[in-house]
Amino acid sequence: MSNHNKTDHHKDDELHITSYSEHFGTWVSLILLTFMTVFISVYGADLNTLTVATALFIASVKALVVAYYFMHLKYDPRIYRVMLLVVMALFVVFLIMLIFDYLTR
Amino acid sequence: MTESEISQPNYLQVKKGLFSWIFTLDHKRIGLLYLYSVGAFFLVGVALGVLMRLELLNPGRDIIEAQTYNQVFTLHGVIMIFLFIIPSIPAVFGNFFLPIMLGTDDVAFPKLNLMSWWLYVVGALFALSTLVFGDGPADTGWTFYAPYSVKTGTNVSLSVLAAFILGFSSILTGLNFIVTIHRLRAPGMGFNDMPLFSWALYATSWIQLLATPIIGITLLMIVAERILGIGLFDPSIGGDPILYQHLFWIYSHPAVYIMALPAMGIVSEIIPTFAQRTIFGYKAIAYSSMAIAFVGYFVWGHHMFTSGMSGPAAYIFSILTFFVAIPTSIKVFNWLATLYKGSINIQVPLLFAVGFIFNFLIGGLTGLVNGALAADVHLHDTYFVVGHFHYVMFGGTGFAFFGALHYWYPKMWGKMYNRTVANLAFAILFIGFNMLYFPMFILGIMGMPRRYYDYLPEFHTFNQISTYGSWILVTGLLLMVYNLIKGYFSKPVSEPNPWNGITLEWQTKSPPPLHNFDKAPELVKGGPYNYPNAING
Amino acid sequence: MEHTFSLPNSGHNYDAKASKLGMWLFLYTELLLFGGLFMVYMVYRSLNSDDFLIASFNLDVWLGAINTVVLLTSSMTIAMSITAIQLGNTKLSLRLQFLTVLAAVIFLVIKYFEWGAKIEHGLWPGMEHFISMPHGQQLYFYLYFFMTGLHGLHVVVGMIFILIVMNKIRKGSIHKNKHQLLENSGLYWHLVDLIWIYLFPLFYLIH
Known part of the structure; x- marks a missing residue:
């Protein structure tokens, strides 16, 4: 290609x-x-x-x-690292927002 | 590259017979397979909706029992959400037009694409099998809230598995689109040269990919609880039902944007074509799709203000909810600015697009009313909410779907429907729609709760208006469907580009050849909507 | 295909990069699938931290540690098998994949004995001992069975994936110049490993 x-x-x-x-x-x-x-x-x-x-x-x-x-992420194009970072960040924000509800009840 | 002018047969003629369709790897045929299956389920969903409106014509029991009513609204919700709206625009028009608009001959993984459709069919069969097996279809509402969903005797497991499988189908479609957009754009087409529909699909696909697994696992937990006795949301063992709601809405709120974003993409295609000028604020529209997708992940709590969630969490979710309005209104203003000083050609697709803006505006603004904490306490679980999401889903996405159908109809089949009848059908549909759903706002403010087959006598008048509206709506729908089917049997039209569009799908023949292009498509210089004779104001 | 003209950006070409991107996207969905369970774990642990602690003493740290080592080793062998095929050493590549599958089997056998012991002690949901436990400990075991069960399922899937790849290598459709499917199976296998890396401390090491 x-x-x-x-x-x-x-x-x-x-x-x-x-x-x-x-x-x-x-x-x-x-x-x-x-x-x-x-x-x-x-x-x-x-x-x-x-x-x-x-x-x-x-x-x-x-x-x-x-x-x-x-x-192999270290040797892959940067976009793979960026995407994984975004996905993990998203997940961490989910965790924070979820636990926030329980901690403030 | 080679540029031989030998023309291929079009995708409809290439092969005949049922198997050439249900095992096809051609994205256009798969798009049509989705269109037919999605369309069939839409009509079933409409029939169930009309049935409910009929029951609500008068207070008290008219035609169905309370339990039947509960099952009908659940089935209506499951069919309309999972079998119609979520796959509607991405799977039908995304499949058909995304590769053509990017100037390629197929999606990145054609076999996976076919598998998505088959998963859709299997999921649909699971959903329908609840009608026959066990104690009838689920009566929980499409949200399957625990703990009722793990306690009820109706067939929740199968419905939930259906949703799981359909979710998987949706994930694979999204995955396919993202890779297609990254890898298969025509030479020279950067991300910012893509048509806006592709941008909308790109944003949608990321939501499909990242939000759907969460509901998948949540629904599996429900099934595990019902079958294996592994119970995580059951308060009697210390589980928290509100946690179920959190997990459910972590998917299901972003899912709202799976439904809305592609519709916005359609409108962004239709408006420049019929205004014959370049779109106002290309980048603003493109990036606001991404912004909606992003912010949309963090607002799920606004479905749970009255559920027992903590106050501070509720404030945060409420504020974030208001943020979603910003990128959404950016789009609306840009569409209106595109129409301004355009050479507007009023045709059915444009009418549907403008209808979308009108309905979506009402749906969106009432969404803000729901998103405000104080107002929501009063309006939660009333008909106000029902009115709100039907304005967004049906008045918005539904209208955009019909608009897309009318817009690309000549491209997909090389035929034309009767335009006068189509205009008439739109008018009836628009009036019926507003008559059906607008009274629900008033009923909701008056305090009529949703999901009951009965109501107090003081709600009678508005319920009657609403039910009459449903009849008008159905008349318009049937007229539209009849007109489209009749058009299919009409003579082929010669003009491949009746609307004078300039995105790549209009460069090829109608219907497109098997591999979409007979020669390499030429990108429009100066962006996908750079109309040659436009007044650039 | 009967057409004579084909686009340079055709969707029908073999495109290793597209295949790899697609695999990564799929891994994200898998991560979030388990992510949902980690959310449930986090909430219930924060609500019942003492019960979770007590319940965790029922697990054998050393069995968990052995399984961790087994999975990490298998991750290395599958990674090496990619190196081998890139260097053209198909035989070594196949051997390393075989070792990976073997590790997967060992992992499952150990898991089987672990689960068996738990069930013998009546810790499966609904059993007598289970019902007598406080709610927090019940939630711990619900989660333990659900999460390790789903992970076990992924081990099986990953194993089958590698077996399919091995078969294709033998038939010659995966080779030095076209080995993306092997890489994808490797990525999938590493994901199975990644999830275990988190499951291990969350269930075994929370003392």
Whole structure:
């Protein structure tokens, strides 16, 4: 297919191949993060809400790593990152508006 | 590129037989498949509506029982929302014209497109099967509010599954359109050179894509509760029914813009063609579609002001609701400014477009009345709301749908209807419509609640006027349908461009060839609505 | 097709970028599908945080952690299989996909035993032990079964998707120069992983 529209892609025509070692490195970091979050939860201090916040923070870091490296977002045209960001932002605003109702009742 | 002039057969002649239709991958045929199925369900929905109006002619029981009435208004709602309005303009005219307007030969995923239609058919069968199976169709209203929807003996599960499947069909259509718009525009056509109908569809598709899954999962929770006993909204186990309402409206309010935005796109096509001048404020109209889609995500709470939601949340939802009016009125002012100093050619499509503006204005402004907290406490669940959303949905989207049908009729079939009869049908329709729904505003302010088969004697007069209006409306509808069908059997007309339109669909033949264009279409210089002889004021 | 003239921007061309964009859009709908459940989780957890905490002690953190590792590993193998096919090593690519499917099966088996143990303890909605629990804990288990069940369903779908792709690679319709479907199945599989990344802390790690 000819490359006719300017907006979506300019530099993405050259194929980017992620190396095996990069995938392996990604995997190692994900496993480390998993053990970190498990250990914090099992042996960590009882911090209640803070524990949940930590767990969710680590989960988000993991999700970002998966999306960026395994799902190739890092090397994709910017529009993919922008769209995902918009979708996630939309979802977060849903969460905030929803919980606002319950917190102010 | 090759420019051979060998003309292809048109899409209607290419192949014959039922299978060449129901398994077609041609976006134009799929558009027509949608048109016929959507049209059939519309007429069923109308029949149910007339039945309800007939019951409401006099106080007390006239022709149907209370329970039957509850089932009839539920079925009317489900059919009209999920089987008619949501797929109407995007699936019929979007399918047929989006690729042509972008100067391509099909949508990005033709097979997925066919699958969407089949999902629609399956969903429709599920919805209709409630008539036969179990204890009759649901009696919950189309909103399926918990906990009643998980307790009632009627066949809610099947209706809800139907809505789920139809939602999936709608998601796939939206997905297809977004990719088509991103990938298949004609060489040289940037986003800001697209016709405004494409912009409207683009905004709509994003709503279909991002809002529909939420209702999908919510409805699955209802089914899980009814079948597996997994109950999340049941107050008896600590669940919160208001949470159901939140989730339901997170989809269903944006869904209102799934219904309205494509209609606005149609009006933005019709008006420049019949004013023969460039559209006023192209970018304002295009981006206001996106703005409506965006703001529309955050106003769902205005359906729940009286449900027990917190006060501060209600203020916020109310304020945001008023924001939606801004991009909407931007569009209206731009349409009016386009007509100003245009060489106006009054034809049926333009009449429908102006009818749309008139009705939508009333529907939109009464929406603000509902969106105001104090007024809503009084008007919630009264006939005022019924009047409001029928003005928006039927007077707005419905009229735009008819307008589009009349506008593109010669393009789709290469035939022409009788224009005098069409004008007459419009007039009857317009009068009947306003007579049917305007009294509902007055009834609502007087305090008549919705969804009852009976009412107090003091509401009698306006209910009578409304029911008489429904008869006039149906007369107009039938005349219009008759005229359109009769036109189909008339002689083919030679002129491919009866309205002198300049968007790409008017460059090709009528009906279009199988692959839409015999040669690469030429983009109009200076934007899609740059009419050569226009007075640019 | 009998036509002689075709547009450069035809919808009938093979267009890997369109296919990829379409897949991403589909993933957004999947994210929001689970998003609806996360909303329900958030609301009920904020209303019953103590009950959720107590109920979460019924789950085995280590089984959850093992499943997390299994899924992360499968995500790596499917990502590597794309690298392999891009480098033209079809055999290795197929092997890596096979490992992914194997991981999916292991995940489901572990999940099966987890669910089985819960049901044995009478924690399925409507069972005796379940009914005796406070409302908040009941909601926790409703959500646990619903969300992990739906996730399990996605694991099955993703597995079937990869099997279809493997079959197409064997038949030669997916190859070095035309492998978008494999990438799409990979994207889908990563999504399954992504959702689990959130389910794991929300159900197992909220102590």
